[in-house]
Amino acid sequence: MRLEYTEPQKRFRAEIRDWLAANTPRETLPSFDTEAGFEQHRAWERKLFSGRWSAVTWPTEVGGRGCDLIEWLIFEEEYWRAGAPLRVNQNGVFLLAPTLMEYGTEEQKKRFLPRMASGEDIWAQGWSEPGAGSDLAAIRCKAALDGDHYVISGQKTWSTRAVWADWLFGLFRTDPDSQRHHGLTFILLPLNLPGITIRPIRQLNGLTGFAEIFFDEVKVPAVNRLGAEGQGWNVAMATAGFERGLMLRSPARFQQTARNLVQLCRENPAAAEADPVLRDQVVKGWMDAEAYALATYRTAGRLNRGAHIGAEASTNKIFWSELDLLMHETAMHLLGPRAELMPDAPDVAAGHWLDGFLFAQAGPIYAGTNEIQRNIIAERMLGLPRS
Amino acid sequence: MDFTFEDQQTAFRDAIRRFLMTEAAPEHLREIWETKSGRSTELRSKLADQGLTALSVPEEFGGIGLSDLDWVLVQQELGYYAIPDSLSDTAYLAVYLLTNMPADVALKREWLPRIASGKARVAVGHPVNPLVADAELADLLLLWHQDEVHALTPAQARLTFNPSIDMSRRLYRIEWTPSDKTRICPANAGRGLWEGVLDRAALAAASQLLGLAHRMLDLGIDHSAQRKQFGKPIGSFQAVKHHLADVAVKIEFAEPVVHRAAYSLARGHALAPVHVSHAKLAAGEAAWLSARKSIQVHGAMGYTWEADLQMFMKRAWALDASWGNRAFHKARVARFVLGNGAALGPDATFN
Numbered sequence: 001m002r003l004e005y006t007e008p009q010k011r012f013r014a015e016i017r018d019w020l021a022a023n024t025p026r027e028t029l030p031s032f033d034t035e036a037g038f039e040q041h042r043a044w045e046r047k048l049f050s051g052r053w054s055a056v057t058w059p060t061e062v063g064g065r066g067c068d069l070i071e072w073l074i075f076e077e078e079y080w081r082a083g084a085p086l087r088v089n090q091n092g093v094f095l096l097a098p099t100l101m102e103y104g105t106e107e108q109k110k111r112f113l114p115r116m117a118s119g120e121d122i123w124a125q126g127w128s129e130p131g132a133g134s135d136l137a138a139i140r141c142k143a144a145l146d147g148d149h150y151v152i153s154g155q156k157t158w159s160t161r162a163v164w165a166d167w168l169f170g171l172f173r174t175d176p177d178s179q180r181h182h183g184l185t186f187i188l189l190p191l192n193l194p195g196i197t198i199r200p201i202r203q204l205n206g207l208t209g210f211a212e213i214f215f216d217e218v219k220v221p222a223v224n225r226l227g228a229e230g231q232g233w234n235v236a237m238a239t240a241g242f243e244r245g246l247m248l249r250s251p252a253r254f255q256q257t258a259r260n261l262v263q264l265c266r267e268n269p270a271a272a273e274a275d276p277v278l279r280d281q282v283v284k285g286w287m288d289a290e291a292y293a294l295a296t297y298r299t300a301g302r303l304n305r306g307a308h309i310g311a312e313a314s315t316n317k318i319f320w321s322e323l324d325l326l327m328h329e330t331a332m333h334l335l336g337p338r339a340e341l342m343p344d345a346p347d348v349a350a351g352h353w354l355d356g357f358l359f360a361q362a363g364p365i366y367a368g369t370n371e372i373q374r375n376i377i378a379e380r381m382l383g384l385p386r387s
Numbered sequence: 388m389d390f391t392f393e394d395q396q397t398a399f400r401d402a403i404r405r406f407l408m409t410e411a412a413p414e415h416l417r418e419i420w421e422t423k424s425g426r427s428t429e430l431r432s433k434l435a436d437q438g439l440t441a442l443s444v445p446e447e448f449g450g451i452g453l454s455d456l457d458w459v460l461v462q463q464e465l466g467y468y469a470i471p472d473s474l475s476d477t478a479y480l481a482v483y484l485l486t487n488m489p490a491d492v493a494l495k496r497e498w499l500p501r502i503a504s505g506k507a508r509v510a511v512g513h514p515v516n517p518l519v520a521d522a523e524l525a526d527l528l529l530l531w532h533q534d535e536v537h538a539l540t541p542a543q544a545r546l547t548f549n550p551s552i553d554m555s556r557r558l559y560r561i562e563w564t565p566s567d568k569t570r571i572c573p574a575n576a577g578r579g580l581w582e583g584v585l586d587r588a589a590l591a592a593a594s595q596l597l598g599l600a601h602r603m604l605d606l607g608i609d610h611s612a613q614r615k616q617f618g619k620p621i622g623s624f625q626a627v628k629h630h631l632a633d634v635a636v637k638i639e640f641a642e643p644v645v646h647r648a649a650y651s652l653a654r655g656h657a658l659a660p661v662h663v664s665h666a667k668l669a670a671g672e673a674a675w676l677s678a679r680k681s682i683q684v685h686g687a688m689g690y691t692w693e694a695d696l697q698m699f700m701k702r703a704w705a706l707d708a709s710w711g712n713r714a715f716h717k718a719r720v721a722r723f724v725l726g727n728g729a730a731l732g733p734d735a736t737f738n
Binding site: 001002003004005006009013070076077078080081251252255256258259262265266279280282283286287288290291292293294295297298300301302304305312315318319371373374375377378379381382383384385386387 | 388389390391392393456604608611612619620622623624625627628629631632633635636639640641642643644646647650665668669717720721724725729731732733734735736737
């Protein structure tokens, strides 16, 4: 065990810190769930790419820096510390890309990865359907192979970033006679194809962060299939593993929130004094964010030694989503009557806690509800019998 | 940066685990519980044969000279098997006190080799605890008085036994008179030593609590896989699954905190006391949650003397407030986090 950074790791930190100090936009960009904000975030992705910072863990030949997981954690720490914009292409860079590298053909990697790294293609996810949410294997949206094309008909929903994104990755039923997780295929498709209708869904916060997608005999070249026909479930589970595991929510995000919460507590001494439970929760938020960071460094160490992430990825997702709720609930209580005010309210500045509070409500639901995660932990980590 | 243990550290832990699995079965522990002393000289000498009493005694005094980081894995096993012996007080805390005592080489020469060979028991009295564990059986008492360290034999003090719900704990009130003769270290040097003892003792308790949390989870898993209702193992029901999954999550995020605290102590990190307090809080919460959830999935069996779960629950309930209760440790963390000038945030974890 050695819990100190090496000299090269310190130099790496200094390099990204300097770059972010010089390049991070001074003003917070408008939300990427608005049309203008989406394009500004795309421009930021291009800027990151110009400094070779958009996909640091990727190999250098496809636009990355070949960083290991410790360097990735350092990158994330500096990124959140600098208050840099949220990553509009997170679906692509962190979720699809690792799967592409594992299952994609050389041609697919060359075709998709560089454009993803530069922000030319922003990716949306296509998992859920009206009848397939937690029960993802109930997918019905069909893709029928016809010569060198698939013909897709059906519906996807809760598709994150789909309102303005360029491409979609997701699971489709290619064998009409198949059941459950058999006969599904992982397909990549551009969202501007004829026959596609995108209906934005207005979220809790008033913005359209996800959408319904209707497919009416949409022709997609068969070369857009990722992995083998009928093997989509296994390919998708690799993505889900990355999503719940390290890449979706790096500890730095929560450590930054914990730090801001401590600051908020200091700025509101009266509230913290009148309700000592709040003070206790602020400290608890810091401790849990720290615990999440420590656990992640431990996982990174194990992976560097050749281990694999298994069902423990599900413990991550439960832990960070509940931590995020705890911290934002505490902030709302500290803010008291200011908490309800929108960020642009003219008289009282409450910062962005409300946005974070609303988004924290989604944490225990997206990327597999926490109930599903508990099932996974119980069955695959603890070995309890299936229901 | 590498947050993993060395292979030889985990190999040693595994060897201790295999040893305790056979030597410290619950039936055996129950027998030891029922004896007057609550201690087994046979078990203690077997622990010594495994090298556990010599673990951190310096090599010049006949020990192995290992660090806090080696102890932490062993302590987890002592917790998992609920070892009814204050091995840690003698072999970890007293060894730390004696080894770091300024000068007095005679005392070190007298006691450290005896501890290493498993021939001496030492009880440690710190003001954070109202009572002293295993004082009656001890060959030597190391006691706090106004930051000084005093050494005396049990015969020089009046001991009153205080029974605990955890029958493996033997706690005593000690009445004694400090004198120049009993003083072995003055307050100016003693203050730091007692702080070091407290941090190590709290870390030891945290590690044992983590082991206990694991054990109670395992008992809950076993029970819920075997017990059938409505024609199925109760572990196939989601409500039961989710109880146990919650425990697994708590443990998963308490363990690295405990391991980091051990590393900080071993390296003399300036924030080691904060890291230790965080560890004690996280492990205590995990152990209490594990007790609560495990008794719940055990149903009425969990409320019996017969089910082994009670042995581990009681130990968890007792250890949580020893060597600093939650208020004590929360206050130490809060002073750091809410105090001015604390380096917090994404890049501060390993400062």
